[in-house]
Amino acid sequence: MPHRTFIFFILPSLLSMILLIAVPIFSAMTQSLFIAHKQVIRVSETCDPFGCKKETSVDAEATANLREKEPLGIFNGFETYTNRNHLAAAEIKTSWNVATGWKDLFSRIMNLPFYKALAFTITYTFVVTPFVIILGFLIALGTNSLASWLKGPTIFFSLLPMIVTPLIGSLILFWMIDADGIIGSTLQRIFKDNDLSLKASPALTWIMLIVYGIWHSTPFAFIVFYAGLQTVPQETLEASMLDGASLWQQKRYVVIPYLMPLIIFVTLIQLMDNFRVFEPIVGFNASANATSLSWIIFNDLRGEDALQLFGSAAATSMLTIIGVGILLIPVLIMIWKEFNSKTV
Amino acid sequence: MMKMLSKITLTSTFMFLLVHATYAACGINSGSIRILANDFPAIHAVLSAAEKCAGGGVTFTKNTTKEHRTLVVAGLTANPAEFTSAVVANSSIVPLLNEGLIRPLNDLVAKHGRGLKKNQLITINGKIMAVAFMANAQHLFYRKDILDKASVGIPKSYEEILSAAKAIRAKGIMEYPFALNTKTGWNLGEEFINMYMGYKGQLFKPGTAIASVNNAKGVAALKMIKSLTEYSNPDFLTFDSNATAALWEAGKLGLATMWGTRGGTILDDKGSTSNITSNTVLASAPTVAGGSTPATTLWWDGFTIAKNISDKDAEATFIAMMNGISTEMVKANNNEAVWLIEGFVPGKASAGVFASASAGATPYPMLPYAGLLHSALGSELSEFLQGNESAQQALADVEAAYTASAKEKGFL
Numbered sequence: 077m078p079h080r081t082f083i084f085f086i087l088p089s090l091l092s093m094i095l096l097i098a099v100p101i102f103s104a105m106t107q108s109l110f111i112a113h114k115q116v117i118r119v120s121e122t123c124d125p126f127g128c129k130k131e132t133s134v135d136a137e138a139t140a141n142l143r144e145k146e147p148l149g150i151f152n153g154f155e156t157y158t159n160r161n162h163l164a165a166a167e168i169k170t171s172w173n174v175a176t177g178w179k180d181l182f183s184r185i186m187n188l189p190f191y192k193a194l195a196f197t198i199t200y201t202f203v204v205t206p207f208v209i210i211l212g213f214l215i216a217l218g219t220n221s222l223a224s225w226l227k228g229p230t231i232f233f234s235l236l237p238m239i240v241t242p243l244i245g246s247l248i249l250f251w252m253i254d255a256d257g258i259i260g261s262t263l264q265r266i267f268k269d270n271d272l273s274l275k276a277s278p279a280l281t282w283i284m285l286i287v288y289g290i291w292h293s294t295p296f297a298f299i300v301f302y303a304g305l306q307t308v309p310q311e312t313l314e315a316s317m318l319d320g321a322s323l324w325q326q327k328r329y330v331v332i333p334y335l336m337p338l339i340i341f342v343t344l345i346q347l348m349d350n351f352r353v354f355e356p357i358v359g360f361n362a363s364a365n366a367t368s369l370s371w372i373i374f375n376d377l378r379g380e381d382a383l384q385l386f387g388s389a390a391a392t393s394m395l396t397i398i399g400v401g402i403l404l405i406p407v408l409i410m411i412w413k414e415f416n417s418k419t420v
Numbered sequence: 421m422m423k424m425l426s427k428i429t430l431t432s433t434f435m436f437l438l439v440h441a442t443y444a445a446c447g448i449n450s451g452s453i454r455i456l457a458n459d460f461p462a463i464h465a466v467l468s469a470a471e472k473c474a475g476g477g478v479t480f481t482k483n484t485t486k487e488h489r490t491l492v493v494a495g496l497t498a499n500p501a502e503f504t505s506a507v508v509a510n511s512s513i514v515p516l517l518n519e520g521l522i523r524p525l526n527d528l529v530a531k532h533g534r535g536l537k538k539n540q541l542i543t544i545n546g547k548i549m550a551v552a553f554m555a556n557a558q559h560l561f562y563r564k565d566i567l568d569k570a571s572v573g574i575p576k577s578y579e580e581i582l583s584a585a586k587a588i589r590a591k592g593i594m595e596y597p598f599a600l601n602t603k604t605g606w607n608l609g610e611e612f613i614n615m616y617m618g619y620k621g622q623l624f625k626p627g628t629a630i631a632s633v634n635n636a637k638g639v640a641a642l643k644m645i646k647s648l649t650e651y652s653n654p655d656f657l658t659f660d661s662n663a664t665a666a667l668w669e670a671g672k673l674g675l676a677t678m679w680g681t682r683g684g685t686i687l688d689d690k691g692s693t694s695n696i697t698s699n700t701v702l703a704s705a706p707t708v709a710g711g712s713t714p715a716t717t718l719w720w721d722g723f724t725i726a727k728n729i730s731d732k733d734a735e736a737t738f739i740a741m742m743n744g745i746s747t748e749m750v751k752a753n754n755n756e757a758v759w760l761i762e763g764f765v766p767g768k769a770s771a772g773v774f775a776s777a778s779a780g781a782t783p784y785p786m787l788p789y790a791g792l793l794h795s796a797l798g799s800e801l802s803e804f805l806q807g808n809e810s811a812q813q814a815l816a817d818v819e820a821a822y823t824a825s826a827k828e829k830g831f832l
Contacts, residue, residue, distance in 0.1 A: 112830035120545040126783040136520025160824045273654035361658040364604035364802035380791040
């Protein structure tokens with residue numbers, strides 16, 4: 077294809093990518109470098125139904141004037157990134173200096189909101205992704221060997237967890253695992269422990285969220301692998317059977333290599349998706365025990381009483397993008413290698 | 421002929437009166453009224469009464485949502501504003517004042533505000549910024565029958581609540597007899613502020629935006645909350661107002677600290693058994709550590725008028741809202757809230773808020789940076805309640821988290 081035609085061919089998607097991806101990222105990046113103006117505070121006599129008193133309030137007009145002069149706020153460089161609610165450079169340094177041992181250092185770092193969230197996000201990503209791929213693959217193999225009249229209904233039911241809206245799915249489970257819910261109270265009976273609560277213990281909450289994540293994402297891997305299985309060349313399979321390959325060897329040396337590009341694709345998507353885990357944390361009210369980077373962004377943007385922290389949210393977004401980038405590097409290297417080996 | 425004429429005159433006079441009366445109900449015949457409000461029964465009562473002004477040239481829309489806080493600033497910043505009135509409380513009026521999005525109401529109150537009591541007017545340096553119509557607070561709910569069964573008296577302080585809860589558990593009546601709204605986030609932050617007020621604590625160093633909760637009073641307040649949650653179901657970090665009210669109506673609690681506005685719903689004949697509702701009593705918020713101030717904060721709800729709208733719409737909205745908070749509305753919805761409006765008869769459902777207010781409870785601070793501290797409290801305290809860190813560490817984390825966000829917002 078001549079370069080000119082190619083450019084025209086991708087122009088629409090290029091434009092929409094610039095408008096809908098590059099520009100917002102650039103704007104968030106800019107926003108993360110600024111903080112709000114100093115608020116002009118004055119003391120005024122405030123009266124409400126419970127009496128009058130002197131209270132501080134913001135001089136809206138004076139603050140608005142400041143804002144008009146510099147609408148972006150005060151340039152703060154990367155200080156929002158390094159402050160206590162993000163990378164916490166100063167806090168890490170003091171922890172390093174005063175910590176009595178590795179365990180103490182670790183617990184000090186885990187006390188910082190960003191690292192706490194990062195710990196859960198990474199655990200979630202690295203547990204859910206392999207489980208989703210392995211389970212999805214097994215379900216696909218199982219479905220593929222079913223009698224044809226059973227295939228349709230099985231596919232439909234296996235897809236259900238993905239069809240259910242994440243928030244609704246997690247809310248329903250949330251009610252079921254309540255101490256008075258069907259799962260919660262059954263577990264209490266089985267273990268004869270009235271204090272057993274899936275919502276109260278951090279470890280159980282993590283497990284619950286991870287199980288939910290696997291339940292929710294497996295159908296995606298399943299349907300991709302199932303589609304892939306339909307295209308596995310029968311001749312190669314038959315040839316391997318003639319060579320005396322066992323069932324396991326057929327899967328290991330024919331099916332898996334053939335599906336490798338799909339496995340890489342699912343890994344890529346799952347790593348990206350799981351790193352942005354968000355809905356189950358809200359649905360399960362789990363923020364006491366587990367937070368993620370996306371949840372921090374949400375929390376900053378919601379703000380109590382409209383005190384939204386746009387700079388903070390933008391900084392966490394940037395850090396999330398960097399995180400996703402780091403996660404994807406190995407996968408992208410694999411793709412690149414494969415691409416090169418094919419072109420040679 | 422004469423007779424007929426007089427009949428016609430009479431009828432038409434009557435007709436005129438009738439027509440006139442429908443207009444006179446509100447006295448407005450044009451304008452656009454658009455209201456944003458929180459979502460609970462008392463507010464619905466006000467807005468339904470205000471909605472009667474709709475019709476003729478008057479258009480009326482309302483948006484009642486729990487997410488009103490996230491909409492209100494953007495909604496009123498637009499010009500013309502998306503909403504002509506925002507129904508706010510102590511805390512949610514602050515961003516509107518910070519950004520200068522609501523108009524002083526002095527002239528409108530002078531013109532149309534007959535019947536308003538002076539304490540309904542929220543003023544800042546003499547400028548009326550909102551008109552309050554109801555008060556609210558968290559206070560004690562108890563079950564007479566459960567306390568009798570456990571043979572304990574009515575608790576007046578949180579220490580007595582602890583011993584009452586202990587007795588209820590010891591007698592095997594309930595395993596988890598007590599609950600507060602301790603859901604991580606806003607609710608938990610609010611419980612801490614309530615308890616801290618009971619210890620007469622100061623949230624900020626006076627006259628500054630520097631947080632000061634990491635002190636002996638803060639630690640004591642936090643430890644008291646932890647002792648209380650030991651008598652709560654282990655899921656307590658997910659308890660919001662809906663959850664605790666449901667537990668109450670299901671008869672699973674003997675004592676609870678809940679919002680006054682829940683009183684009406686809990687005492688009505690829906691969602692619970694008559695045995696539970698007839699034994700439910702609403703009382704003042706308990707005191708703590710031998711203090712005399714109830715450990716709670718007082719709240720008001722009121723309406724504001726947006727700045728970025730035409731004077732005509734502002735006037736129409738004000739008149740409609742005045743109709744919303746009329747004495748007739750109060751008479752029809754007496755038990756839905758503690759109304760600040762003329763004609764309110766305090767009843768069983770409002771006893772708790774009344775008792776707390778008259779015992780000298782502190783109002784929730786209307787400070788521009790209070791929301792940031794509230795937010796930090798909400799997210800940093802749960803680790804202590806789970807037993808994973810010390811109270812001092814939790815409060816130090818609160819101050820650190822607050823300082824970082826207050827710097828970003830330009831308060832420090």
